[in-house]
Amino acid sequence: MSKIMGLESIPHKISYRKIKYPRLEFTTGELHFVLPLNSRHKELFNKHERWIQKKKAFIDECLKESEKRQLIQRSDDDFKGLVLSLIIKAADELEVKLNNVNFRLMKTKWASFSSRKNLMINKLARHLPEYLLDYIAFHELTHLKQKRHNEQFWGIVSKKFPNYIELEKELFIYWFQLIPRR
DSSP: OOOSSOGGGSOEEEEEESOSSOEEEEETTEEEEEEETTOOHHHHHHHTHHHHHHHHHHHHHHHHHHTTOOOOOOOHHHHHHHHHHHHHHHHHHHTOOOSEEEEEOOSSOSEEEOTTSEEEEEGGGGGSOHHHHHHHHHHHHHTTTOSSSSHHHHHHHHHHOTTHHHHHHHHHHHHHHHSOOO
16 A cells, blocks of 8 residues: 555544544544554554545645635624524524524534534634525534434435535635634
């Protein structure tokens, strides 16, 4: 197997935990090995090298693109009002009901949904263009119809956003502009 880029050239960290299965994560451009005790990260790297290379190239592309993006400046009130109006519109379209919407700074995602139907929106999203806020609202509320990111979920999302793959990439690009790389 030819080596395009060795493990030493990719920023990474290794955590050993009491888990059964290893996993690989990229967190803001850094590869993270989460491994069972007594396992070896080089074996996992070799096994998934092609995926790691592909993900690293995607991240590098997004980092480069992020330099070209302009962040939107909104007040707290403008941001919350806009997001709430987009959530109401998406809830009507999807015919779903949620309990509460809250806003806070989040380290790894734009938004999340709790099992109690409470939506949490990352305050950093205030800097996103409105079309991405609309996508985030619809994406999150789609979880009330389909919990997992499976074929059914993306089928629902693609009816309103046939370009959802590009929108997901746009979110990565903006993420890298807002979250400093380690």
